[in-house]
Amino acid sequence: MALLRHAKPLMGTVFSIAAPDSVTPKTFEDAWYEACELLRRIEEIYSPFIPESPVSRIRDGRLGPADLDWQPDLSAAEAADFREVLGLCAQLRNESNGSFDAWIVGDPPNFDPCGAVKGWAAERASALLAERGVPAHLLNAGGDVRLRAQGAATWNVGVEDPHRPDHILVSVTIGEGAVATSGTRQRGSHVWDPLRHRPAEGLAQVTIVGPDLALADGYATAALAMGERARVFLTELGARGPYQGFTVDDAKGVWWTEGFEHYAPTLRGLLPRDTGPEPDLRS
């Protein structure tokens, strides 16, 4: 089966879609157009680089979260969405014990929800695509992927090797869900550890698999900021729910939560984990 596909620069990255050609090209084109319009609108609202955006107004004190309902450039539904994003940021801050904190991003620290918004926006766009007649698709938001499938169909998602960019480290098989990867390699240590007030170190890349891309992306970023403390966080996260992690450290060691093997059958039995040297998939 062939795939229909498109790519569009949005939110500072490239969003691309692939869908089985069981839907008509017209349905596909129309749904993708609507999804892109939605993403464009979300970018207008949440970009801190657009001086008059609601997020910019929050950053410079012109807009308080309590006043979202009275803004001329926000519909009632968009104001409700905004509260949802604030709730998402709060949830990620709480669950990561402050390692992901949208309220103290950058220097000087200020509110910047971008780390949560991209995944949240992709979730919205993916839901819209399904609503508009494209129930099975892969939506790639610059390396963070939301997947939907019908029946028993699955997608194969390769996780790139941060130390060897031309290699796939492990393949994740998943029908419905999200795969998010955060890394330090390409942009240097761009992930800030807000608790230690320094760039994150220790981990080169974190991949999270789970149902929701906004949370998966946030957990991946938080774990990256935690560095060596990420194992405890990811182990607890994996023990209480569906979000499973896979990490690559600066010394090329890899580690994953037990539940991750459900999505990556090739990893099964490769441990013992925690009881010896970490396996190096590259050798």
Add this chain to the structure above:
Amino acid sequence: MRKVLLALLLTAVGLGLLLSFRSRSATGTTTALGGSALSAGASTSPTTAGAATPAASASASPSASTAASATAGTTASAAKTTSTSSGAKNGTFTGATESIPFGNVQVQAVISGGKLTNVVVLQVPDRGGYEDQIVQVAVPELKSEALSAQSANIDVVSGATYTSQGYAESLQSALDQAGL
């Protein structure tokens, strides 16, 4: 296999986080300040696979202010193609010229045996460090990503890499022609 190729290549493309929210705006700013774009027609195309360079790849007028709407898909053309049993064509396919903040990007995809075997960069902007960034980092990376992924039965790559959206779109249009 077609599915793998398509999804991958293009995703390898999309895969790339070129610029985060943050860095992309920085790029846009630079554009506004100084980026008179390269003349796209001026491409001296170093074709490797014997493809005549498409005179038809008339450039989209590279307006310097359209970073986000850089879907400047102009014409793209193919040369010397043959069909394979898989439906994908063999040959060299030249992608559309895509406008990016610093100029234009155009690539060529070489398909052999129904697979992408090489990506040739025909045009990149030559403004300061940007060329280095594209040529030395993004292009080799995407190329190898695309090449390795298609052999691994992978639909998409999750990763933290970044790339050029112009590169991605030009490659996409070349692959579309090849039927991959």
